[in-house]
Amino acid sequence: MRIEQVLDDGTGAISPALAPLAGALTVKQPEKVLRWLRRTHVRELLTALATGRLPLTHDALSSHSHPVAARYMRHELIVCGLLPPVDKHLVDTEEWLRRRLAELVDHPHERLLRRFALWHQLPRLRATAATRPLRATAKPYATQQFTQAQRFLTWLHEHSIDPADLTQAQLDTWYTNARVHQRHSVHGFLTWAIEHGHLPRRLVATRLTFKPGTVITQQRRLALLRRFAVDDHSDAGPRTAACLLLLYAQPLSRIQHLTTTDVTEHDGELLIHLGDPPAPVPEPFAALLRQLVAAAGPPPALLFPGRLAGQPVAYQTLHKRLRKLGFPIKEARIAALRQLVLQAPAPVIADALGFHQTTATRQVANAGGTWSQYAPGDHTPLP
Known part of the structure; x- marks a missing residue:
């Protein structure tokens, strides 16, 4: 053919x-x-x-x-320039919701689910996509919210409970029997439904609190850095991603979108633009990063290209490659962020590495830092 x-x-x-x-x-x-x-x-x-x-x-x-x-x-x-650019994760989520709603035409609460998807979820995603690319986690998060909302409304129907008549005791009963991920994912729907009068406004949707995540030791972190920065027996892509996690605590959803324009040279020093100001890249990781930039092609080329034209590597693909190398993704990232906020004030780290200040500040407490406890004023020692 x-x-x-x-x-x-x-x-x-x-x-x-x-x-x-x-x-x-x-x-x-x-x-x-x-x-x-x-x-x-x-x-x-x-x-x-x-x-x-x-x-x-x-x-x-x-x-x-x-x-x-x-x-x-x-x-x-x-x-090819035949269609205007569009956010991949937004389109995928729109398609998923469209198919799911088509399957739920006979659901007793189909209208409420449709309103949640079309009046709440999609407008929020579109507003975010208008300001920055959606992260790879956007679709799983939205689909989990919708799925748990559907299951919650199905539970109401099976127990002959009208959403308008739902009591706090009945809601607490559902919370008691639901799993942790179900209670977490349904929170967005419950909050929206209560605020807009689809559920009684007197209800209180319990917000879950999570314990601080586990971390690797500083010695383990440095050992992993030495391994991935200089071990030339593995592919440069996963090694670079691992070092970005260990040095700058960057999430995979941000790493996958990095391009050659995010890496610059100034007065012989390699810099990477993750926030403002750009962060210096130490050796021997700088040599590895230069190698990846050279192999990527003319700018603005993706440092981690995927199989689809012009698209970065899929989040799950990059995740699996690191796991295959035995890399502790979550534990390493938390350890890196805690070490960073112990070395400088949380607002400085947040600006330089592109984090929300709340995220950095929370890790100060988890790491046992004392930056926020310093009293203002002149701290010059008295003679």
Whole structure:
């Protein structure tokens, strides 16, 4: 099957609107393109776009019957300039909610679930995406919120409880029997429903408090730094991600989006822009980071590219690669952040590394720091 055939607009020639896509496919590895074109639903999707049966829009691709193929096609069309850029995690969440709501047409509380998704969840995600790219955790968080809201409303129906008549005792009964992750995920729905009168306003939705996370020792942290900064037997990508966690406490959702423009040289010193001001990069990690930047290509290239054109490595893929190397992701990040806030005031660390000040300040207390206990004024020793 040739590209000219699947992109034929019915006149025996490639559709002019898809000419950039045809050009992009011809420069890819031929065996991969041919394997891709052998899939029936891929050929049908391309032909539908070429003949105009499927409009060349994001909405049309979102409603396609083969979401995986449509998702890959979306990225190719964006790279070719045939579709405007769009936040991947926002689109994926919109598609998931659309499919889930379609499955719940017979649910007794479908209208309330629809309002929660369309009036609360999506507007908040769109507002965030308008200011910055959504993190990879945005979709799992939103889908868990919706799923637990559905389960909670199903529980009400099974116990013949009208949401408008729900009592605090009944809500507490549900809390008692629910698991920790269910109580945590449903909190957003309960808060929204109470504030907007879908549940009685007198109810109190209990907010969970979490214990400080476990950490690795400082000796273990330094040993891991030495291992990943100089061990050239492993791929440079996961090693760089591990060092960014150990040195700067960066989450994977931020690491995956770093580009070559985030790394600069000034007076012979390597700097990485995670906040303001940029943070210095010490040796031997600087040598590893320079190696990754050189391999990435001309700027602005992704330091951690994924399989999809113009997209970073998937969050779960990067997570699995680090786990495969035996790297304690969560424990190492918490240990790094606590060590950083012991070395400088929390607001300074927050600005330099792009953290919310509340996050940094909370770790000061967990680390046993005393920055916040210093009295103001002149601390010059008396003679």
